[in-house]
Amino acid sequence: MSFFTSLSGLQAAQTDMSTISHNLANVSTNGFKRSTTQFADVIASTASTNPTNVIGSGTVVKSVRQQFSQGGFTQSTSALDVAVSGEGFFVVKSPDASGNGVAYTRNGSFLVDSNRNVVDAQGNRLQVYPVDGSGAVVATGLGSTINLQLPQTSGTPVATENVNLSLNLNANSTVPTAAFDRFDPSTYNHSTQTTIFDPSGNAMTLTTYFVRTSAPSSSDPTSSWEAYSFVGDKQLSADADPAAGTPITMTFDSTGAMTAPTGPTTFAGFLPAGSTVDQVLTVDFGNATTQVYKPFNVDTATQDGAPVGQLEGVTIAEDGTVRASFSNGDTQSLGKVVLASFSNPTGLRQLGSSTWSASGLSGDPRLGEPGTQGFGGLMAGAIERSNVDITEELVGLIAAQRAFQANAKALDTASQISQTIFNIRS
Template sequence: MSFYTSLTGLQGATKQLATISNNVANVGVNGFKKSRVEFGDIISSSVTSAPNQMVGSGTVVKAIQQQFGQGAIKQTASALDLAISGEGFFAVKPSLTTDTVNYTRNGAFSVDADRYVVNSNGAHLQIYPVDGSGTVVASGLGATKNLQLPLTSGEPQATANVGIAVNLPASAEVITKTFDRFDATTYNQSSNTTIYDSLGTPVTATSYYVRTGTGAASTWDVRTFVGDKEVSSDPSTPTPPVPLELTFNASGKLVTPAAPVTYAPFTPGSASEQNIAIDFTASTQQSGAFAINSSTQDGFPIGQLENVSVDSNGIVMAAFSNGNSVALGKLVVATFANPTGLKQNGNSMWSATGLSGSPILGQAGTLGVGNIQSGALEQANVDITEELVDLIAAQRNFQANSKAIETANTLTTTIINMRS
């Protein structure tokens, strides 16, 4: 009997050694959760057994229990490295066409060739759809979608209004030569403004300033070119183009025009025809050098994706080159009534079982669900020192049970060899 009793101890110690070795081997795996072996003693009894004379029959492995304690958080440089500080799991789907959902604490995500956010196994990160304010508009597993980063945002807007505020030197000389934009001696100063056509293509608008008169009413002509074509300041006379005349009083304040001037329609490149209104009303004529005090315009191109960020509540924001910021969705965070009942799938991934219960889908930072940390990863919750101590203890258990078998064998041999 003692042989079999000690054999169960050897088997239990072997299972414990294997479990501890697995913990140690995965100490560098992000989101890994260690396990421990739980034992129970074996008692063989009957209704006639005397309670104070019962002897156990060894030990049995009752369970290998996962430990879902929080692992240490390590900072990284990637905004798509995500860690959950607190309860919860990221929801991922193994492919675009499956309804299967797995759960993980490993938040090392990246972007694949189709701009989907995936983990190292190619599983797709799941989000809830949101409106423009970042409010979730649908919940539940059926409403989740794969997180995909867009390349562009919005529609282009052609420039309609330009504001230019310049200071023209009061001491500038009057130019009498015929204007030629390729000859710098035929104008006093120039300024450039980037505007956009209806396709969102940037076009340079250049204004040339030519002083035409001095005295109590100092005058300047402003000739504006969009690309290589001059635009007329008089819509009724597009050809030949009419320059805009600026008139300043003796104090250097602009007298005319007193409001923005709408120019004749023009067609930049292959885009559709457009109009612009240019506002020079903040311009001055003072002593000192020529200066561009401000230059504004209201057009913009299609926005190109520049960066992605994730806040503590799991809102995924995309920022674009045109200044737009768009909420792409909100991370799905799942919790379980009994996380120790989850089935381990490897690669720090789990799936729901009857023991774990159905996933409780929530949102980060609400109702007991942890917060999201962007630019961070959760490390394995394995304490290497503790595991090595447990490894020594398991080894001693194995050795002790081996010694018990050896002793039982010696006694049996002695009995068999006894002579009458």
Template sequence: MSFYTSLSGLKAAQTDLSVISNNVANVSSNGFKKSRADFGDLVSNSSLQAASVAGQGARLKSITQQFTQGSGMAASERALDLAISGQGFFVTSSDQTGGGVAFTRNGAFGVDNDRYVTDSRGNYLQVMPVDTSGGVTATGLAAAKSLQVPLTSGDAKPTSRLDIKLNLPAAADLPANRAVYQAPATYAFDRYDPNSYNYSAQTTVYDADGNGQPATIYYTRTAAPTASSTDSTWEARMFVGNAEASSTKNADGTGTSPAVPLSLTFDDKGVIKSPVGDVSFGAALPSGAAAPISLTLNYGTASTQAAGTFKVASLTQDGVEAGTLSNVSVGNDGLVSASYSNGTTQKLGKVMIANFSNPSGLRQMGDATWGASGDSGPPVVGEASSNGNGQIQSGALELSNVDITDELVALIAAQRNFQANAKAIETANTLTQTIIQTN
């Protein structure tokens, strides 16, 4: 019987060596959780058995994973390298629709060809949907969606308003009085002829797809103060691309044809008298625009006619072009935000965190990834930094929780156990041979 007792000890020591060796081998694996082999003694019993009997060896009870925090966080310069400080697992899916759910502590995520965020196994990182302010709109595993980072921003905004503040020189002449327009020539505005207007100001406006179009306003002085009137008048003609916008509109919102310029009036002190407030121009459709562009122009009360040069103090518009991805950030609460070159920010979702009543019961799948089982219980999902879930750190990776010193000591102990059981078998063999030779 001693042969079998020692043999069970040998197998137990061998299993212990295998578990320890696996821990040592994965000391550099991100998010790896060490295991521990638990053993029990074998004792045969019956109703007629004596109170004190010799045991029959050792048996493996379980190999239990230790879900303690990793030994540290390795800093990274990648925003999609994520680590959980505290309890919980990242939720991943084997397909984009949320099937084949798995759980991992390895936060080395990347982006595939379709701009989906995936782990080292190619599984898709799952997030909870959010609104424009970052608030979660749906919870639970059924609401999870695969995180995708758009390369371009689809949030282009067409320009609808121009605000301008300028100074028109009080000493400006009238183009109609210039020598080039003396009789028999007739004065006529031509934007390609700088002699037919006084000044111009330009900015860029955007259509519905975020495509830019140059918007140029040409200023022509039409009347200077006289004995009968101290007012000065100007005409402002606005061109969007190659199309002139009219200051008067048809019933359908399009500009009248021919286009009517906007009239500006200043009093003898240079204060603007009209227009006061917003002026809505008819929609103009320049070449290359995705849709007609309707603009509202406002000069405010700070635009003047005074001594000095022509000066545009400010000319702003409210449109936004389509932007390209410039940065991705992940907050401590798991909120993923993408910033684009046009200055817009898009909330993409909140990283989903799963917890289990018995993490040790999870089914190992490799690469620091686990699957739910009957022993682990169902996953309880939620946001990071809430309801006992850990905090997410962006730009960091969780190291394994293997302490190499402890494992080396345990390795020596397992080796000694193996040698001791081997020696016991050798001793039992010697005793048996002695008995046989004696007989």
């Protein structure tokens, strides 16, 4: 019997060393939770056995219990790295077609896959509650969660129809001697560029060249200019013939006030590159455009077009709200991160890669929002490290080694006793 008693001690010590070795191997694994080995003694007795003479039969491993204490935090530069400060697990779903495989993790190191889903290193998709435009949750429960997916664009493109320019043309400018050529700066006096948009929201450049055509004289104190407008390489026409390339004629009185045009000028329609619909553009120099003795200057330049916003950044708030910002100034709430807790987290089934699944021992998950109902808050730009304490594990490893050696010595002693008995009989 002593052989099997010592053997049970050897096996228990070996299990303890294996558990500690697993902990030490994952000291740098994000979101890892250490385990401890729980032992129980083995007693075989009956009601008729004298309780003062009962000898145990060794030990058994009762359980390998996970310890879900908080790990430390590592700062990160990724906006999608997030840690739970307090109770709760991130909810992730497998990337297969059904998407029914639900797992739970404390490793908040997330990235974006080719379909713009936010996923962990195994491709499991982070789950969030759907929200409305104000960021309020509109549905709860595990069946209502959705994959967190980053949109590439935001908004609806608007083609530019009206451009407003207020500027000053230098009254000291001379009349060029050569015919206008936009590639020859000596043939025009000033130029300005304005960004406009086609019907698809693509940016184009409206370039306007100003050419002085007459200067004041003793008989005529007025001045005149011509404004040539180009969108890319296409010259716009201020009359009904789009091929004429007619410029806008601008006149000023002796005080420098603009006398013509008296209102907006609508160009003949032109076809933007890659578009199938003509775009009609109107330019208005307004009442603030002047010609005085100071350098050329554009006071205001506005237009009414709008591009489609491109994704520029993502933020995760402490309450789990995920917001995306776009190049056109739009912001959009994408969802609210879901957290799960369990009445008995030590009963969770380990899946590897710092993920767990629910079991009959853990109970069903309780879902909620970060910072509410006992759930911890989120820390963006941080990752939870392993909760393994190297010093504690090494001390435990020494103790397990001593236990193994002691049981091995007891086994050796039992063997020597048996050998002695065999020698007596011979």
